[in-house]
Amino acid sequence: MLWNRRDFAKLGAIGLAARYTPIISAQTPAKKTGYAVVGLGRIASHFMPGARMTTNSQITGLVSGHPDKAQRLAAEYGIAKESIYNYENFDEIAKNPAIDAVYVALPNSMHAEYTIRAAKAGKHVLCEKPMATNVADAEAMIAACKAANVKLMIAYRCHYEPTHLKAVKIIRDGLLGNVQSIQSSFGFNIAPGEWRINKKLAGGGPLFDVGIYSLNACRYLTGEEPEHISAYASVIDHDGRFNDVEENVSWTMRFPSGVVASCNTTYGAQMDGFFRVYGSKGWLDVNPAFNYDGLRLTGNFSGTKIDEPSTAKDPSHFQAQAEHFSHCLQNGLEPKSPGEEGLRDMRHITEIYRSAGIKI
Amino acid sequence: MLWNRRDFAKLGAIGLAARYTPIISAQTPAKKTGYAVVGLGRIASHFMPGARMTTNSQITGLVSGHPDKAQRLAAEYGIAKESIYNYENFDEIAKNPAIDAVYVALPNSMHAEYTIRAAKAGKHVLCEKPMATNVADAEAMIAACKAANVKLMIAYRCHYEPTHLKAVKIIRDGLLGNVQSIQSSFGFNIAPGEWRINKKLAGGGPLFDVGIYSLNACRYLTGEEPEHISAYASVIDHDGRFNDVEENVSWTMRFPSGVVASCNTTYGAQMDGFFRVYGSKGWLDVNPAFNYDGLRLTGNFSGTKIDEPSTAKDPSHFQAQAEHFSHCLQNGLEPKSPGEEGLRDMRHITEIYRSAGIKI
Numbered sequence: 001m002l003w004n005r006r007d008f009a010k011l012g013a014i015g016l017a018a019r020y021t022p023i024i025s026a027q028t029p030a031k032k033t034g035y036a037v038v039g040l041g042r043i044a045s046h047f048m049p050g051a052r053m054t055t056n057s058q059i060t061g062l063v064s065g066h067p068d069k070a071q072r073l074a075a076e077y078g079i080a081k082e083s084i085y086n087y088e089n090f091d092e093i094a095k096n097p098a099i100d101a102v103y104v105a106l107p108n109s110m111h112a113e114y115t116i117r118a119a120k121a122g123k124h125v126l127c128e129k130p131m132a133t134n135v136a137d138a139e140a141m142i143a144a145c146k147a148a149n150v151k152l153m154i155a156y157r158c159h160y161e162p163t164h165l166k167a168v169k170i171i172r173d174g175l176l177g178n179v180q181s182i183q184s185s186f187g188f189n190i191a192p193g194e195w196r197i198n199k200k201l202a203g204g205g206p207l208f209d210v211g212i213y214s215l216n217a218c219r220y221l222t223g224e225e226p227e228h229i230s231a232y233a234s235v236i237d238h239d240g241r242f243n244d245v246e247e248n249v250s251w252t253m254r255f256p257s258g259v260v261a262s263c264n265t266t267y268g269a270q271m272d273g274f275f276r277v278y279g280s281k282g283w284l285d286v287n288p289a290f291n292y293d294g295l296r297l298t299g300n301f302s303g304t305k306i307d308e309p310s311t312a313k314d315p316s317h318f319q320a321q322a323e324h325f326s327h328c329l330q331n332g333l334e335p336k337s338p339g340e341e342g343l344r345d346m347r348h349i350t351e352i353y354r355s356a357g358i359k360i
Numbered sequence: 361m362l363w364n365r366r367d368f369a370k371l372g373a374i375g376l377a378a379r380y381t382p383i384i385s386a387q388t389p390a391k392k393t394g395y396a397v398v399g400l401g402r403i404a405s406h407f408m409p410g411a412r413m414t415t416n417s418q419i420t421g422l423v424s425g426h427p428d429k430a431q432r433l434a435a436e437y438g439i440a441k442e443s444i445y446n447y448e449n450f451d452e453i454a455k456n457p458a459i460d461a462v463y464v465a466l467p468n469s470m471h472a473e474y475t476i477r478a479a480k481a482g483k484h485v486l487c488e489k490p491m492a493t494n495v496a497d498a499e500a501m502i503a504a505c506k507a508a509n510v511k512l513m514i515a516y517r518c519h520y521e522p523t524h525l526k527a528v529k530i531i532r533d534g535l536l537g538n539v540q541s542i543q544s545s546f547g548f549n550i551a552p553g554e555w556r557i558n559k560k561l562a563g564g565g566p567l568f569d570v571g572i573y574s575l576n577a578c579r580y581l582t583g584e585e586p587e588h589i590s591a592y593a594s595v596i597d598h599d600g601r602f603n604d605v606e607e608n609v610s611w612t613m614r615f616p617s618g619v620v621a622s623c624n625t626t627y628g629a630q631m632d633g634f635f636r637v638y639g640s641k642g643w644l645d646v647n648p649a650f651n652y653d654g655l656r657l658t659g660n661f662s663g664t665k666i667d668e669p670s671t672a673k674d675p676s677h678f679q680a681q682a683e684h685f686s687h688c689l690q691n692g693l694e695p696k697s698p699g700e701e702g703l704r705d706m707r708h709i710t711e712i713y714r715s716a717g718i719k720i
Contacts, residue, residue, distance in 0.1 A: 178596050180608050180628040183543060189640060230590035230715075234618030236538050237640060248540050250620035252612045258594030260610035262622035268540040269638035270660075278629035280549060280597060300630075355590075 033326035035126070036061030036083070036099045038090070038114050039106035040069050043128060046292060047103055047155075048077065050318025056326040060098040063090055063114075090114070094121035100329060103155075103322075104128055107201035108208055112137035119148040126325050128155045130212050130349065131342030133203025134360060138346040142339040153325045153335035154342035156216060160320035163295040163310045167277070167286055168220055175302045176279025182221060182261040184214035186290050187248075187271030190241060197241050197267065204360050205245030207233075207349060210273070211265030213290045215352075216345055217275045218253060218261040226253035226261070226348060233356035237268050251352050292317055393686035395486070396421030396443070396459045398450070398474050399466035400429050403488060406652060407463055407515075408437065410678025416686040420458040423450055423474075450474070454481035460689060463515075463682075464488055467561035468568055472497035479508040486685050488515045490572050490709065491702030493563025494720060498706040502699040513685045513695035514702035516576060520680035523655040523670045527637070527646055528580055535662045536639025542581060542621040544574035546650050547608075547631030550601060557601050557627065564720050565605030567593075567709060570633070571625030573650045575712075576705055577635045578613060578621040586613035586621070586708060593716035597628050611712050652677055 035051060037044050037059060051057040061083040064070040070084045083098055093099050101124035104114050112132045115125045125145060131154050132138040145152040158164045171179060187206050195201040196209050207215075219225065231251035235242040247268045253261045264271065273290030276283060282301025288294055292314035299306045328335045353360045395411060397404050397419060411417040421443040424430040430444045443458055453459050461484035464474050472492045475485045485505060491514050492498040505512040518524045531539060547566050555561040556569050567575075579585065591611035595602040607628045613621045624631065633650030636643060642661025648654055652674035659666045688695045713720045 178628065180596055180626045181545075181547075181610060181624045181631065183545060183622070183624060185541075185543060187541075187638070228592055230592075230612060232588055232590075232612055232614035232620050234540075234614060234620055236540055236618040248618065248620050250541060250612045250614075250622045252590060252592055252610045252622060254592035254594060254610075258596040258608065260592050260594055260608050260624065262543070262610045262612060262624055264541045264543060264620065264622055264638075266540045266638060268538065268640055270643060271541065271638050278547070278624075278626060278631050280628055283630060 032056055032058045033100045033329050034058055034060030034098045035322070036063055036085070036093055036102045036123070038063040038102050038104050038118075040064045040066065040073060041105060044103070044105040046315045047105060047318045047322065048073070050315030051322040052077070053315065053319040054323040054326065056330060057322040061085065061093060061096060063087065063093075063102070091117055091121055093118070093123060099123060101126060101325065107195050108203045109133045109201050112141050115141045115152065116144040119144040119150050119152075122148060122150065124150045124325075124329055125152045126155055126322070127152065127342070129342065129345070130203070130208045131339065131346055133208065135343065135346050135350055138339070138343040142343060145339060151329060151335060152339040153328070154337050154339060155321055156337040156341065157317040157321050158213065158217065158290065159220065159337045160324050161295070161317050162312070163286055163297050163308070164217070164220070164289070166297060167284055170284055170299070170301070171221060171277065171279070172223070175281065175304070176277060176284060177281030179222065179257075179259050179277055179279045181278045182218050182259065182275060183263070184217050184261070184275035184289070185264040185271050186210040186213045186273035187264065187266035187269060189270055190267040192241050197245055199244035202245060204353065204358070205242070205247065205249070206265040206267045207246070207249045207352060210290070211249055211263065212345055212349065213273055214263040214265065214275065215348055217289065218263065219344070221275065221277055222255050222257065222259050224255040224257060224259070225344060227256050228254040229348060229351045229355055231352040231356040233358055241267070246356070246358055249352065249356060251355070392416055392418040393460045393689050394418055394420030394458045395682070396423055396445070396453055396462045396483070398423040398462050398464050398478075400424045400426065400433060401465060404463070404465040406675045407465060407678045407682065408433070410675030411682040412437070413675065413679040414683040414686065416690060417682040421445065421453060421456060423447065423453075423462070451477055451481055453478070453483060459483060461486060461685070467555050468563045469493045469561050472501050475501045475512065476504040479504040479510050482508060482510065484510045484689055485512045486515055486681070487512065487702070489702065489705070490563070490568045491699065491706055493568065495703070495706050495710055498699070498703040502703060505699060511689060511695060512699040513688070514697050514699060515681055516697040516701065517677040517681045518573065518577065518650065519580065519697045520684050521655070521677050522672070523646055523657050523668070524577070524580070524649070527644055527657060530644055530659070530661070531581060531637065531639070532583070535641065535664070536637060536644060537641030537661075539582065539617075539619050539637055539639045541638045542578050542619065542635060543623070544577050544621070544635035544649075545624040545631050546570040546573045546633035547624065547626035547629060549630055550627040552601050557605050559604035562605060564713065564718070565602070565607065565609070566625040566627045567606070567609045567712060570650070571609055571623065572705055572709065573633055574623040574625065574635065575708055577649065578623065579704070581635065581637055582615050582617065582619050584615040584617060584619070585704060587616050588614040589708060589711045589715055591712040591716040593718055601627070606716070606718055609712065609716060611715070
């Protein structure tokens with residue numbers, strides 16, 4: 001039997017998947033959640049159209065060091081001129097009732113500062129991954145949001161993406177039997193000059209940027225925290241790109257149930273993101289897994305073969321996560337990927353770097 | 361441009377691949393090398409028809425504890441009744457001029473004893489992998505063969521298989537650029553009662569049996585020895601199969617060039633053997649890689665896409681390795697995978713187990 005979407009929807013209705021699925025309110029919300037986008041780079045260019053596609057979110061403010069870019073986007077999104085800020089007057093968002101939340105899409109090392117400043121301005125925070133570049137900053141971000149009584153969500157878009165949710169559900173439903181082993185990788189060949197290879201901005205190399213997808217996937221696939229981690233890192237291309245950060249990291253993890261996982265990340269090769277899970281009753285694979293679209297789930301388990309390419313198009317992942325956070329804000333719910341989820345990854349990343357002998 | 365076999369042959373003629381390819385003598389050898397097969401289990405049932413397909417090898421003796429089975433196979437292969445031995449009278453092969461070499465296809469822990477006894481009987485040895493179950497035995501096997509002036513080859517069939525050879529050649533020719541990272545896995549869901557889960561016979565679990573393929577592949581793909589290894593092992597299925605040996609092992613290696621590799625093996629899940637190599641100019645994949653046939657090489661590197669399913673059928677791998685060893689014996693050459701190659705894997709396997717906290 002081949003599985004189809006209807007089968008999954010049916011299982012979802014009766015099964016465990018419910019808790020992994022954003023609950024969409026049956027009623028149209030009275031007022032859309034207004035987001036100020038902080039940092040108008042590549043990821044913001046996916047989030048903004050994604051948020052526009054939701055029923056419950058809108059872009060109501062921009063924070064940028066580039067006034068021209070901000071004005072162009074403000075015109076495109078119908079954002080009031082007074083809702084354009086820069087990094088100096090950012091804190092004035094406190095006085096802007098059109099802004100309910102900020103979406104922090106800055107280089108990694110700036111996540112903590114702008115999350116904390118947003119919290120102090122009384123705004124909820126949707127912060128990109130990696131949450132921060134060290135555990136102390138991550139803890140300070142959580143504390144600041146608690147103190148200000150605002151919600152903090154980390155933008156783990158795969159937590160809200162149907163292919164990943166289905167993979168998790170297949171595992172939770174026992175269709176793979178006892179999971180034994182997981183493989184996952186994600187990396188790319190980075191261009192010179194990117195902020196991602198500047199340690200002051202990025203905090204580290206591919207592990208912070210893309211390896212985190214594999215780490216996070218191993219955690220939601222197992223539903224466990226790794227209790228042992230060992231890692232190696234290296235720089236092979238001495239071409240000026242890796243003076244600051246590592247080029248490669250490979251690491252192995254052991255989870256409390258005995259599941260072992262091995263992951264790779266790189267800035268030195270095209271490494272399509274994927275994960276593969278091996279269980280006593282079969283395997284499943286999501287490949288590609290971490291792209292913005294074109295995901296494909298295949299598997300052979302419990303006597304069932306599946307091959308399900310996702311037809312969703314970018315920016316659907318960004319739409320789903322904005323929809324979820326806005327829904328939480330409008331209904332007083334905790335997001336599925338709160339600051340604490342980001343903090344757990346930060347702790348594991350710290351351990352991976354420690355094991356690999358890299359000081360972050 | 362898609363690569364085809366002619367392109368590869370052309371490159372092979374001018375390039376580095378030559379040293380990975382068995383040299384086939386233009387002349388028919390005067391006398392075929394005669395092998396006594398020691399242990400008539402599963403792997404022998406591939407080796408025997410494989411050797412029969414060669415131009416330079418034949419099966420001339422059998423060593424078994426099962427006289428009925430031995431007599432049936434002797435009839436099938438035209439082996440003289442006097443060339444059937446058991447484990448008690450094994451040493452009498454010394455007096456049999458039809459037997460030039462033995463093929464040791466016994467459970468792992470018996471490899472050392474029968475290799476050493478064969479050497480003392482003046483016979484060359486083709487020994488299955490893993491060479492032994494500990495470093496001391498592997499060293500003793502090499503020493504015994506040296507002392508007896510006989511040759512020792514470890515049956516690493518992938519060293520003689522065209523798809524693996526082509527993958528190595530692509531890397532050596534620089535078509536992947538600088539290799540950054542390798543992934544490899546191999547495992548299966550083992551049936552209860554197999555000798556492979558009896559530590560006294562197997563020495564250990566899936567690492568000795570199938571994980572060794574991934575370890576060995578990482579070594580021939582890089583042409584380097586791992587200088588750092590870390591590993592985790594686990595038993596998840598407490599169903600009586602894993603009282604003696606591990607169920608899962610995942611390990612990470614760092615090679616001197618900086619290449620990092622992560623590997624997985626299991627006896628608790630179907631885990632098709634594969635490897636994938638990521639370089640600065642692209643990637644290549646052999647999947648399946650370690651089956652007896654049906655191998656498939658795909659890749660996208662240096663602007664070239666390849667997709668090359670192997671049409672060779674089992675027992676072609678066994679044919680190629682018998683052909684190689686017989687050629688070496690007939691021409692006084694060292695085999696490409698001598699005892700020292702097996703010893704290197706034994707040392708790395710010992711380190712993997714040590715790191716995983718398993719005493720072997």
